[in-house]
Amino acid sequence: MAENDDVRRRCLRRGPQTLRGEAARRPTFDQMLLDTRRHDAAAPPAEQVHSTATDAWRVLRIQSEFVEGFGTLAELGPAVSVFGSARTGEGTAEYELARAVGRELVTAGYAVITGGGPGAMAAANRGATEAEGTSVGLGIELPHEQGMNEWVGIGIDFRYFFARKVMFVKYAQGFIVVPGGMGTLDELFEALTLVQTGTVTRFPIVLVGREFWGPLVDWLRDTLAARGMISPEDLDLVSVVDTAQEAVAAVRAVAQGERA
Numbered sequence: 001m002a003e004n005d006d007v008r009r010r011c012l013r014r015g016p017q018t019l020r021g022e023a024a025r026r027p028t029f030d031q032m033l034l035d036t037r038r039h040d041a042a043a044p045p046a047e048q049v050h051s052t053a054t055d056a057w058r059v060l061r062i063q064s065e066f067v068e069g070f071g072t073l074a075e076l077g078p079a080v081s082v083f084g085s086a087r088t089g090e091g092t093a094e095y096e097l098a099r100a101v102g103r104e105l106v107t108a109g110y111a112v113i114t115g116g117g118p119g120a121m122a123a124a125n126r127g128a129t130e131a132e133g134t135s136v137g138l139g140i141e142l143p144h145e146q147g148m149n150e151w152v153g154i155g156i157d158f159r160y161f162f163a164r165k166v167m168f169v170k171y172a173q174g175f176i177v178v179p180g181g182m183g184t185l186d187e188l189f190e191a192l193t194l195v196q197t198g199t200v201t202r203f204p205i206v207l208v209g210r211e212f213w214g215p216l217v218d219w220l221r222d223t224l225a226a227r228g229m230i231s232p233e234d235l236d237l238v239s240v241v242d243t244a245q246e247a248v249a250a251v252r253a254v255a256q257g258e259r260a
């Protein structure tokens, strides 16, 4: 019974479609593109050929995500992307930290971009909205979709993670990262790699919460740098602070350096 309720409540947004119940068990577009062992291996050979052919047509859908993203965000003005856990609970210290980051960014003249989901993303969007600033959510279609949080003012739903990731970097002057899990680390390390390789320059990456991020930074220094996997100066690509005010000041310092 509980499982039936869970199936009935499950909601999947797939492009213009909203799917509930059994229909929401269908794979997402990202799964169909990437998880080919799951979706194609069981199919008879003829269908596998058909599936391979449809990959070419997916290019048009992918292209439309870039067109939509570029079109919506081109005139956003200065913005900062904020990342953090989808699981951060309302009322927790980490929720309030993300909310303060959203608020402080708006006060400093930045729009706030998040993944549009729950937890720390909603908190940052909430802070931005409460400070009467621009609050952007770049949502992603997931197997257990939760929908865009209520604090998003400008929302775009993506089907493909990689198209969405381009928007986080292209339209932001920097990243502020509050405590999070796999998704947050993925976004953090993608940005670090882009800066390390010179693909983007003068792009501040600020980790908020010394107690949370300290062990990761220790590992970067004591293991990666110590074993020559990164250069010692790569450690300077990331700043670690404790408060929302310090995080925004770190972003501004880079922006002011750029103007000087």
Ligand SMILES: C/C(=C\CNc1ncnc2c1ncn2[C@@H]1O[C@H](COP(=O)(O)O)[C@@H](O)[C@H]1O)CO
Pocket: 082, 083, 084, 085, 086, 087, 114, 115, 116, 117, 118, 121, 139, 140, 142, 146, 179, 180, 181, 182, 183, 184, 185, 187
């Ligand atoms: C897991 C839950 C909801 C998932 N909904 C998400 N919506 C939008 N963006 C998401 C979602 N989950 C992860 N992300 C992206 O990754 C980062 C957070 O991942 P983490 O593993 O929680 O750190 C975040 O910045 C998003 O861009 C409800 O429990």
